Amino acid sequence: MQILYSKNPYVRYIRRKPLSVIAPISVLLVLYFFFFSSSSSSSSSSSGSKYNYSKKSRGWFAKNRDSVVLKNLPKNHISHYDLNILSTSSDALAKKEEILILTPMSKFLPQYWENLSKLTYDHSLISLGFIVPRNEDGDIALKNLEAAVKKTQSLDNKSKFKKVTILRQDSSSLDSQLEKDRHALKVQKERRSMMALARNSLVFTTISPTTSWVLWLDADIIETPATLLQDLTLHNKPVLSCNVYQRYVDESSGSNSIRPYDFNNWVESEEGLKIAAGLQEDEIIVEGYAEMATYRPLMAHFYDANGDKNTEMALDGVGGGSVLVKADVHRDGAMFPSFPFYHLIETEGFAKMAKRLGYEVFGLPNYLVYHYNE
Numbered sequence: 001m002q003i004l005y006s007k008n009p010y011v012r013y014i015r016r017k018p019l020s021v022i023a024p025i026s027v028l029l030v031l032y033f034f035f036f037s038s039s040s041s042s043s044s045s046s047s048g049s050k051y052n053y054s055k056k057s058r059g060w061f062a063k064n065r066d067s068v069v070l071k072n073l074p075k076n077h078i079s080h081y082d083l084n085i086l087s088t089s090s091d092a093l094a095k096k097e098e099i100l101i102l103t104p105m106s107k108f109l110p111q112y113w114e115n116l117s118k119l120t121y122d123h124s125l126i127s128l129g130f131i132v133p134r135n136e137d138g139d140i141a142l143k144n145l146e147a148a149v150k151k152t153q154s155l156d157n158k159s160k161f162k163k164v165t166i167l168r169q170d171s172s173s174l175d176s177q178l179e180k181d182r183h184a185l186k187v188q189k190e191r192r193s194m195m196a197l198a199r200n201s202l203v204f205t206t207i208s209p210t211t212s213w214v215l216w217l218d219a220d221i222i223e224t225p226a227t228l229l230q231d232l233t234l235h236n237k238p239v240l241s242c243n244v245y246q247r248y249v250d251e252s253s254g255s256n257s258i259r260p261y262d263f264n265n266w267v268e269s270e271e272g273l274k275i276a277a278g279l280q281e282d283e284i285i286v287e288g289y290a291e292m293a294t295y296r297p298l299m300a301h302f303y304d305a306n307g308d309k310n311t312e313m314a315l316d317g318v319g320g321g322s323v324l325v326k327a328d329v330h331r332d333g334a335m336f337p338s339f340p341f342y343h344l345i346e347t348e349g350f351a352k353m354a355k356r357l358g359y360e361v362f363g364l365p366n367y368l369v370y371h372y373n374e
């Protein structure tokens with residue numbers, strides 16, 4: 001072997017002058033590392049941030065590979081979003097923070113649309129998303145919704161919303177939507193679990209890289225202050241729920257009155273935990289039923305007509321009537337469990353999941369929004 005090698009003229013040359021090979025290789029290595037380290041140092045500046053945008057291409061050769069991918073594609077086909085600078089603050093409107101309003105809708109109420117249209121937050125910063133069930137109610141709701149959208153979106157820039165997305169539900173839904181039917185305890189698990197799937201579908205399809213906030217607003221919330229979005233963002237909370245009430249005519253006095261409607265905004269109780277501990281793995285607790293007395297403090301009962309509208313209270317469960325959520329809470333994975341999660345589902349399970357992800361959940365007992373009275 002030794003003899004064979006030394007007969008090769010190249011090997012003999014290298015043996016005599018090893019520098020002739022080592023020198024150019026060293027130069028190449030130095031150049032490579034120079035470019036490699038410069039490309040990684042530019043991205044490491046953001047390494048302390050939540051999201052990282054280091055380029056996949058590293059150094060000379062990889063850069064060339066990227067340019068091959070980019071060839072023959074239309075100009076500006078790549079959009080860059082830096083989620084580190086996407087803000088959610090108490091000064092949302094001034095900072096032009098975008099809000100996505102999401103509504104599962106089985107019924108279109110003109111009062112809902114009027115209320116939405118009156119919101120004074122800059123409409124060019126508001127996107128809307130709807131999910132409509134695939135049943136007869138849904139057909140009617142869709143027709144009315146589309147007409148309303150068409151009308152609003154052809155108005156002036158001040159009225160128009162940034163974007164409107166309407167989804168048709170691919171999961172099943174219950175047909176009967178009479179209040180007494182949908183509130184019967186035995187249908188709660190099935191109904192709420194379907195609602196959870198619809199909500200998840202809606203948020204995961206419509207959330208965009210520019211969304212700072214998500215407002216969950218049910219289709220039967222027909223009255224909110226026009227400054228709803230400014231008022232809620234002001235608190236700068238990860239999850240913040242309004243107190244849902246209902247207007248009605250008091251039969252005895254004949255006078256207009258209000259009463260609590262949504263009992264899903266609650267604080268966990270000893271009794272609630274005790275009930276949960278005794279349940280089978282797939283059983284759930286639903287709030288507001290005498291059959292299952294949890295004695296949880298309900299936000300609906302904390303309303304004080306003379307109290308400060310900005311009073312906050314920490315919550316463990318929320319309803320879906322009118323809830324503002326920082327988009328990052330959803331991006332981190334908080335969704336609406338369609339299965340028992342700590343014996344909770346849908347919006348109540350969502351609050352639990354947000355908390356398990358380390359976010360705080362709050363409600364505004366004195367900030368009322370009104371549910372439609374059927």
Ligand SMILES: Nc1nc2c(ncn2[C@@H]2O[C@H](COP(=O)(O)OP(=O)(O)O)[C@@H](O)[C@H]2O)c(=O)[nH]1
Binds near residue numbers: 105132133182198
């Ligand atoms: N996509 C979808 N939305 C629904 C369905 N059922 C109800 N909704 C909507 O979901 C929200 C909450 O439902 P709702 O029946 O009002 O619940 P409740 O107020 O707690 O009785 C409302 O905006 C409804 O219009 C359904 O099957 N599919």
Ligand SMILES: [Mg+2]
Binds near residue numbers: 218220371
């Ligand atoms: Mg409702």
